[in-house]
Amino acid sequence: MKRDSLGRRLPFTILGVLFLAVMVFPVYWMVNASLQANGSAVSSAPFPARVDTSGYQAAFSQQLGNLGTSLIVAIGSVILTLVVAAPAAYALARFGLRGKGIVLLALLIAQMIPGIVIANALYTAFNDLRLLDSYLGLILADASLGIPFAVLIMRAFMLGIPASLVEAARVDGASQFRAFWSIVVPISRNSIITAALFTFLFTWSDFTFALTLTTSDKVRPVTLGIYQYLSGNVQNWGPVMATAVLASIPAIVLLIVAQRYIAAGALGGALK
């Protein structure tokens, strides 16, 4: 390995900061514009010299309910995803089930099916089952965004759990399920958290199902609230940007607080 002096390495840091600045500029602009009163004919100033919170006031009064809806749907989907995916991940990692190769293949392919294809069919089914415009309908549909990913990433981790650990519990008389719950789940904590975080991000950001499986204002996630702003002629970008910032907060918080889980998930999703 070459050992460069700090003086020779520092220019790279500066260059790196520049690259990053270009990449996150839109995020900065979102926050910046959300703090200004932007008539459609007036450009945003580079800095919010005089902070104007009217955008946020409008966003809160118009979108608070939608943010709540997004939260309910996302949390519901995360719980459903984990309940369905964790045991399946364990079964696919540990049991010698016939045909599990096919199940794994189906999960890989499922991740690649375009959402609009699923939405087409679900709309007709949900219409018959009266699940359109319902929390339950969106939770069920959104969990499909998380389950294949969650199974694959948790399975990849569970493959590494020594079989002897579980066997020991089984010899002590624990049922399969007890052994799973009291040994496998605690050990797999990190991969479960990764699966949960990503499922939350997927479902919180969901647009396709929100757009197609709701027909009224009754159950309306915030992504659809933003879309409604955009599909009209935007007169004032303040509230739109403020809503976009509010909708982005979970991602920003998770990136800062749960960095290592995010990195693990970003890689696991693609290569496992």
Add this chain to the structure above:
Amino acid sequence: MTTIDAAAGRSRDLTSLRGAQRPEGRRARRRLGLTQWLFLLPALAYIVLFFGFPIVKNITMSFQDYGTRTFFTGEAPWVGIGNYLEVIRSSLFSTTLINTALFTIGSIVGQFILGLLLALFFRRRFPLAGVLRALLLLPWLLPLIASSAVWKWMLDQDSGVVNQTLLAIHVIPAPIPWLSSPDVALVAVIIVNIWLGIPFNVTILYSGLQDIPGELYEAASLDGATGWKAFRYITWPNLRPVVSVVLVLGVVYTLKVLDIILGLTGGGPANATQTLATSSYHYSFVDFTFGQGAAVSNILIVISLAFSIVYLRLNRRAVDE
């Protein structure tokens, strides 16, 4: 795939061991098998209901006159390949297909090249490299529709910061109608999608680069291969499996894109940014002709699946190697 087989073999051994120890071996084993399937059952049900059913339903719907009337009367008469003919003969279809190809190729090429350059850059050791690389993920984690919103404002013809900046530094003589002119709208949408895809590409390619043993470079530098030569003869050949995976996944993900296009342009102006995915949405959920929407969906899914199969083959080879 090798790991799967190894794991399967391991647990099969354990199962037979256990069976031998117990007198009521066979029945216990069958009960065990049943419990094992119970672990998998909810996920199987989910796959069938939320992935299997939609695919089958899309196929049947695509051969039916499935529209507004169907939702009132329940009738959906069979029309054979009528929906496909109507969709393909529509003047929109070739536009949609070309847009989809341009959008996908443009996005992938841009994301990959910029992603690879950034990944190579971040392989150097310098202060804050880790933090900067981590923050780079931010655009990828934001809800796509929130990103679309800010880009729509940034690309605004009269007041957007992009035109303001380009005008100020005299790169362009007049404001570019990024999202309102059929000539440049697709380019604008591609630029936004490239921006969105860079973090994913950097992350995967960077981890691929980390897996290339440092000794290879040391050995090569003794032979005088550094810089471009080192990239050409060491980095690229060793990175190839990862590159294939990134490219194929990129194509599959780009074919799906709905949020960005609907948010930025709604498929317009004059269908200049209409892709197979947005077109399927329009047929089904704007015109309420689900039969035709399903036909477009099926064309989309055939293309996606073709790439998925390529991905799975590459993935298997990458694991085996």
